[in-house]
Amino acid sequence: MASTQSVVDEGGGEPGPVGRWLARVGRGSETFSRHAYGVALIAWRTVVYLFTGRIALRDVVTQVYWMGAQSMGIVLVTATLSGIVTSQQGGYQFSGSVPLYVLGSVVSQSVILELGPVLTAVVLIGRVGARITAELGTMQVSEQIDALYSLGRDPVRTLVSPRIIAGLISVPLLVAFADCIGMLSGMVAAQATLGLGNQAFLYGARLFWHNWDFLYSLTKGLVFGGVIPLVAAHMGLSTRGGAEGVGRSTTSAVVAMTLAVLVVDAMFPPLMLQ
Amino acid sequence: MADPNVMLDNTAQGGPAVEYVDLFKTFDYPVLAGVNLTVARGEILAVVGHSGTGKSVLLKTTIGLITPDDGDVRIDGQSVFDSTPRVLRELRRKVGYVFQNAALFDSMTVYENVSQGLSDRELREMGREKVTDKVVESLDLVNMDARAVMGKLPSELSGGMRKRVGIARAIIGRPEILLYDEPVTGLDPVNATVVHRLIAKLRQELGITSIIVTHDIEGTLPIADRVAMLDRGRIRFVGTPDEFRASADVLVRAFLERDVPIELEQV
Numbered sequence: 001m002a003s004t005q006s007v008v009d010e011g012g013g014e015p016g017p018v019g020r021w022l023a024r025v026g027r028g029s030e031t032f033s034r035h036a037y038g039v040a041l042i043a044w045r046t047v048v049y050l051f052t053g054r055i056a057l058r059d060v061v062t063q064v065y066w067m068g069a070q071s072m073g074i075v076l077v078t079a080t081l082s083g084i085v086t087s088q089q090g091g092y093q094f095s096g097s098v099p100l101y102v103l104g105s106v107v108s109q110s111v112i113l114e115l116g117p118v119l120t121a122v123v124l125i126g127r128v129g130a131r132i133t134a135e136l137g138t139m140q141v142s143e144q145i146d147a148l149y150s151l152g153r154d155p156v157r158t159l160v161s162p163r164i165i166a167g168l169i170s171v172p173l174l175v176a177f178a179d180c181i182g183m184l185s186g187m188v189a190a191q192a193t194l195g196l197g198n199q200a201f202l203y204g205a206r207l208f209w210h211n212w213d214f215l216y217s218l219t220k221g222l223v224f225g226g227v228i229p230l231v232a233a234h235m236g237l238s239t240r241g242g243a244e245g246v247g248r249s250t251t252s253a254v255v256a257m258t259l260a261v262l263v264v265d266a267m268f269p270p271l272m273l274q
Numbered sequence: 275m276a277d278p279n280v281m282l283d284n285t286a287q288g289g290p291a292v293e294y295v296d297l298f299k300t301f302d303y304p305v306l307a308g309v310n311l312t313v314a315r316g317e318i319l320a321v322v323g324h325s326g327t328g329k330s331v332l333l334k335t336t337i338g339l340i341t342p343d344d345g346d347v348r349i350d351g352q353s354v355f356d357s358t359p360r361v362l363r364e365l366r367r368k369v370g371y372v373f374q375n376a377a378l379f380d381s382m383t384v385y386e387n388v389s390q391g392l393s394d395r396e397l398r399e400m401g402r403e404k405v406t407d408k409v410v411e412s413l414d415l416v417n418m419d420a421r422a423v424m425g426k427l428p429s430e431l432s433g434g435m436r437k438r439v440g441i442a443r444a445i446i447g448r449p450e451i452l453l454y455d456e457p458v459t460g461l462d463p464v465n466a467t468v469v470h471r472l473i474a475k476l477r478q479e480l481g482i483t484s485i486i487v488t489h490d491i492e493g494t495l496p497i498a499d500r501v502a503m504l505d506r507g508r509i510r511f512v513g514t515p516d517e518f519r520a521s522a523d524v525l526v527r528a529f530l531e532r533d534v535p536i537e538l539e540q541v
Contacts (some may be wrong), residue, residue, distance in 0.1 A: 142375065142377060149339055151391055152393060
């Protein structure tokens with residue numbers, strides 16, 4: 001008992017190493033709970049605004065253009081490169097032991113089930129999520145968010161909900177394009193570097209193809225499309241302090257969005273591929 | 275010192291416009307420590323005090339932008355903090371807020387910024403032409419050439435112009451109460467005088483109740499009906515500008531004479 005006390009409490013009210021560790025865990029849990037509550041609240045209000053038809057269509061269209069159309073270039077470049085790399089690494093591993101046409105299946109399944117949606121999400125975290133946090137964070141520290149409240153307007157309705165809905169629309173579409181381009185680039189790379197013909201590549205791809213896989217990929221895109229703007233907006237609206245605060249919340253948002261996407265991604269196989 | 279809950283006799287018709295009741299708020303230190311204050315209809319109240327004494331926090335609690343730890347604010351007798359979100363939105367529409375740095379929306383033009391002061395229903399029902407008329411009318415009230423500035427972004431305006439656009443946005447919905455947070459900070463003396471005259475004009479023409487948080491005593495005292503001085507979260511003084519000028523209170527004297535009081539020298 002005495003030794004436990006010395007670890008937890010060093011005497012005189014000062015916490016010992018275990019006490020400090022418990023305090024850190026407590027603070028971390030408190031911070032996580034606070035952010036989870038904030039995110040859940042924004043999500044709930046968006047659902048309410050969506051079903052009561054109080055979100056301006058014009059704002060949603062603007063955000064779809066900005067998130068979707070304007071992100072198309074970087075998403076397609078990423079998908080092309082991921083298809084090429086998967087194809088070449090697969091070819092290197094299969095040489096001499098596995099029929100090369102299996103590469104078609106490896107590339108298509110890798111791109112559709114994982115690389116297409118996750119790499120698209122990672123690109124959008126940097127391009128879209130960080131910008132949302134910085135924009136809303138700047139509005140917060142320059143009192144523009146307070147100004148909206150003072151005018152009887154809810155920033156969630158006017159600024160956040162259109163971005164979340166735009167994410168839900170545009171990210172699955174981007175994922176669909178990324179899947180197609182990733183497979184296509186993998187096929188071209190296999191032919192150019194490994195001499196695997198298109199017919200053989202497609203034969204291999206069809207061997208383990210399920211139509212469900214494409215829906216699985218789009219579902220991931222849909223969820224990521226909601227998670228990224230949701231977390232980004234929450235972090236932006238939680239910004240405190242001046243320019244330094246905006247920088248801090250943007251960095252935290254990128255970390256939080258990346259973790260959220262990876263955690264959600266890890267939940268997909270047990271939930272949808274069993 | 276005058277009782278902070280006493281309203282001006284000539285403006286007391288119909289009950290107080292704003293009541294602060296036992297307000298407490300603590301951040302790292304107590305910012306509001308039991309503020310009681312009543313603001314009469316049509317009154318111009320100047321709230322002064324050193325930096326960090328809770329003036330802006332007091333202003334933000336008025337419309338619920340900051341929630342106090344204890345106490346309440348009432349607008350037209352209606353509690354701000356016991357209201358449903360819908361009632362709170364309605365209360366906020368009765369109040370215009372002029373922010374320290376104007377807080378104009380960066381991505382919107384002056385026209386769009388000012389029209390944001392109208393409710394969604396008003397914007398829908400009035401149509402573009404009538405909304406434009408209202409925006410022009412509001413910009414005229416703040417002495418701005420509406421046609422010349424309506425299409426500009428806030429970044430294309432000077433500090434004084436941004437402040438006036440902020441006021442135009444606050445008054446377009448014809449609020450009963452206007453809250454000014456440091457309305458002349460950062461402005462040159464000419465523009466500061468323009469803004470002070472504007473505040474007086476808005477009271478005269480529209481009967482608007484005004485609460486002005488300011489450090490600019492020289493410019494504000496001539497237009498104010500009463501002055502309230504905050505010190506460490508408490509009301510230190512409330513009275514007319516003449517009573518304020520004649521006060522023997524050490525902090526008031528220091529404020530008027532731009533001297534450092536003994537209490538602050540120790541800091």
